Amino acid sequence: MIKVGLHQYPPMDQVIFGKPAGQALAEEAERLNAHRVFLIASHTLNTKTDEIEKIRKALGSRYAGTFDGVPQHTTRTSAVAAAARAVGAGADLIVAVGGGSVVDAAKIVLMCIEHKITDEGGLDGFEVVSTPEGPRPGPFRAPRVRMIAIPSTLSGGEYNAGSLVTDTRRKLKQIFHHPLMMPRSIILDPAITVHTPQNLWLGSGTRAMDHGIEAVCSPRGNPLVESVCLRGLRYLYDGLLATKMNPDDLEARQSCQLGSWLSAFGLQCRVPMGASHAIGHVLGGTCDVPHYFCTAVMMPSVLEFNRPDTAGAQDKLAEAWGVPGAKASETFAEFIRQLELPRRLSEVGVTEDKFDLIGRNAMLSVFTRANPRPIKGPEDIVKILRMAA
Known part of the structure; x- marks a missing residue:
């Protein structure tokens, strides 16, 4: 604590x-x-x-x-x-x-x-x-x-x-x-959200989950942020699967909206985000990857990289998603599979020849410095990228 x-x-x-x-x-x-x-x-x-x-x-x-x-x-x-x-x-x-x-x-x-x-x-x-x-x-x-x-x-x-x-x-x-x-x-x-394309809706929901996950794992969080974000992550986990099955379910859509609100509680209160945000911003700005696919392809690898420093927080994530005792990285990867979103960098057009540039640009991000497991240089970013390749 x-x-x-x-x-x-x-x-x-x-x-x-x-x-x-x-x-x-x-x-x-x-x-x-x-x-x-x-x-x-x-x-x-x-x-x-x-x-x-x-x-x-x-x-x-x-x-x-x-x-x-x-x-x-x-x-x-x-x-x-x-x-x-x-x-x-x-x-x-x-x-x-x-x-x-x-x-x-x-x-x-x-x-x-x-x-x-x-x-x-x-x-x-x-x-x-x-x-x-x-x-x-x-x-x-x-x-x-x-x-x-x-x-x-x-x-x-x-x-x-x-x-x-x-x-x-x-x-x-x-x-x-x-x-x-x-x-x-x-x-x-x-x-209003029923007009949003399905992949954008689901992908942006995983982006909202990114806020909650990185806030829960941040060493600069607090008990209020942790509690609210964990509840928001549950709303999103259930709501996204429900809207995947039935896009016209307005109650599930509102649950997703509430989940996005609660999951953003840490970022809203200036709890710093980490490597998933840093890399995601570069994937979008430098490699033209749609913002709503960045978490889907990167978060499992970021969780795996950060686990030595965030094991307790990741256990709480898995419990919030209804699978206590499981690895958060594997649980999230399976969740992305069920949503049928891209799961690897290669699926969004990012090849290994771009990794060094991504690594250098990611080091410019304020979120790289705030990652719970210290990132010492571009080579650590490249290590995460290779895990997600």
Whole structure:
């Protein structure tokens, strides 16, 4: 048991569930006295479903505009374009409706608005930097315009104040952070998620589990984070298997959403993540692997690598998944097999000739330094990659 530590409560007002998204958002806009609500939405939700139109109608005269051009892995270019549209619309509240890339875009848009950043180079110098003393955030001012998130996937990025943005000039995904990039409110509506492709839904659910697993294994966790994350991991384990069997099961979908919320509790309270996050960010930004497949292919190997330093925590993971006494790495690998997601790096197009580059880039991550088993250099990252090959 961790005997010394602390717990940070995030600057977020509330999580709302059990109401249609449009109704909940209209009530929030009124509560916050927002008159120009700008939507940053999933392109698919905006063009192939009526979900965004329902939200626009619910907002009525408070609706200010929509941007739906955010690509996978949230690029600086798209964030700057969205910010320009929001400024032009006179936005006083930003709302992200979609998956993790959309949520990350909305967060960084707040800072582009605040600092009048109009080109991708304007974000240089604001990224989080890894130092021997710990992560050093960039010099952002507190944003005057805040955001609300309505997630359509389970990746859980809405529950923390960081944003992952890809610099396409260098093919490098970077972290940006300010406490008030945290959404003021998060609205959970399982009805919106039925439009999410099955592999994205299931894969993003495993990404949410990554938050919980790495928080439970972190030496900088605490009893509250451990208890909440273990419960969230159970919600996700059961809920993902249920939605795999029946994608129309809204109750199971809501269980997954609750699981994503609870599993993100550690990251939300700034318990640092570890090697799975570090490697996953590089796989996405450098190798173009979909974010929602990274945990599926990497987590069993990361768990195996970390087991000498996290055996007790991993035993609790296996117990939470209903298999006490089993190895967490093997249990998670079997779970991925049942979900029919990719299980090896070779299945997502990552070959051994890229391992050295991934290793070097992963060493730039603040999460590499926080891994529970010390990672001494790129060769340790390569060792994990070979286990996952």
